[in-house]
Amino acid sequence: MNGFGVEVRDLMARYDTTVALDTVSFALRPGVITGLLGRNGSGKTTALSLMAAFRRPSSGTLLVDGEDPWENERVMAGTCLVRESGDVANDQKLKDTLDFLGDRRPLFSRELADSLLDRFELDPLTRPDRLSRGKRSAFGVVVGLASRTPLTLLDEVHLGMDAPSRYAFYDALLADWVEHPRTIVLSSHLIGEIERLLEDVVVLDRGKVLTVSDAETLRSDGVTVTGSSDAVELFVAGRTVVARQQLGRTAQATVIGALPDDAVRARQAGLELGPVALQDLFVHLTDRPSPAAAHTPEESR
Numbered sequence: 281m282n283g284f285g286v287e288v289r290d291l292m293a294r295y296d297t298t299v300a301l302d303t304v305s306f307a308l309r310p311g312v313i314t315g316l317l318g319r320n321g322s323g324k325t326t327a328l329s330l331m332a333a334f335r336r337p338s339s340g341t342l343l344v345d346g347e348d349p350w351e352n353e354r355v356m357a358g359t360c361l362v363r364e365s366g367d368v369a370n371d372q373k374l375k376d377t378l379d380f381l382g383d384r385r386p387l388f389s390r391e392l393a394d395s396l397l398d399r400f401e402l403d404p405l406t407r408p409d410r411l412s413r414g415k416r417s418a419f420g421v422v423v424g425l426a427s428r429t430p431l432t433l434l435d436e437v438h439l440g441m442d443a444p445s446r447y448a449f450y451d452a453l454l455a456d457w458v459e460h461p462r463t464i465v466l467s468s469h470l471i472g473e474i475e476r477l478l479e480d481v482v483v484l485d486r487g488k489v490l491t492v493s494d495a496e497t498l499r500s501d502g503v504t505v506t507g508s509s510d511a512v513e514l515f516v517a518g519r520t521v522v523a524r525q526q527l528g529r530t531a532q533a534t535v536i537g538a539l540p541d542d543a544v545r546a547r548q549a550g551l552e553l554g555p556v557a558l559q560d561l562f563v564h565l566t567d568r569p570s571p572a573a574a575h576t577p578e579e580s581r
């Protein structure tokens with residue numbers, strides 16, 4: 281399998297008095313696209329910065345391709361972290377940055393970079409500080425994908441990009457990963473948009489690991505039930521419903537905790553079962569009801 285694996289054991293990261301990661305353990309499978317998900321401040325950027333050796337852990341073990349990444353030339357040359365800011369020299373022409381990366385990164389593809397510049401309508405002779413926010417993000421995407429590093433870490437890189445550009449990014453990422461498999465970590469709040477790309481998922485919450493799973497197993501924990509409102513309500517009575525939708529007389533409810541006889545019961549009731557959106561599961565997993573709201577019945581969304 282191509283790509284670097286990552287092993288994280290009892291990892292702690294502190295900023296003065298703030299504990300950003302609290303004895304966190306998980307592994308990233310080599311050659312797999314993993315979603316690193318979590319609410320604001322859950323520790324995603326910190327975790328990615330540690331993997332890219334931008335920071336040192338306070339304690340614990342972090343291995344990238346079996347080695348400590350800190351000041352490790354081989355591992356650092358094989359790792360590319362692109363953050364929301366783009367992580368590129370602002371005062372250099374895009375073309376010069378790409379020339380520099382082409383010299384420095386052995387697997388860098390200038391052909392891919394040029395085709396992505398075209399796709400995102402980026403002028404190679406301009407500089408990042410003259411670009412709009414979305415175009416600057418798009419250039420971060422160009423750098424991240426064209427580097428083809430064995431470990432590619434993309435931290436909210438799509439911020440500011442409009443929907444057509446984001447979808448072009450997702451398509452390009454998937455197409456290039458299929459041709460050149462490598463380990464890619466995607467951090468994003470737009471879970472609905474990226475979920476089709478993700479094979480594995482790590483969910484962080486307040487500096488702790490909430491879930492580590494392959495996306496399919498995670499999804500199989502829930503089910504959507506669609507049909508006439510009354511039948512749906514009867515089916516989900518007493519169960520954990522995390523989302524509801526209503527279209528005329530047809531209702532859809534998303535239930536967590538699939539039961540073995542769900543398929544039979546649904547057929548008998550004339551209901552259709554379907555897969556759960558990762559976004560709904562994520563909201564459920566990371567939900568923190570306020571004390572006042574904890575006793576109110578579940579509301580329709």
Ligand SMILES: Nc1ncnc2c1ncn2[C@@H]1O[C@H](COP(=O)(O)OP(=O)(O)OP(=O)(O)O)[C@@H](O)[C@H]1O
Nearest residue numbers: 295298299300318319320321322323324325326327
């Ligand atoms: N430079 C810093 N100095 C002090 N505290 C920091 C610093 N960077 C992050 N933190 C704190 O560490 C915790 C984790 O932050 P981090 O940026 O890793 O979260 P995140 O999941 O990437 O958040 P977001 O989704 O909002 O980008 C937060 O409590 C944050 O306030």
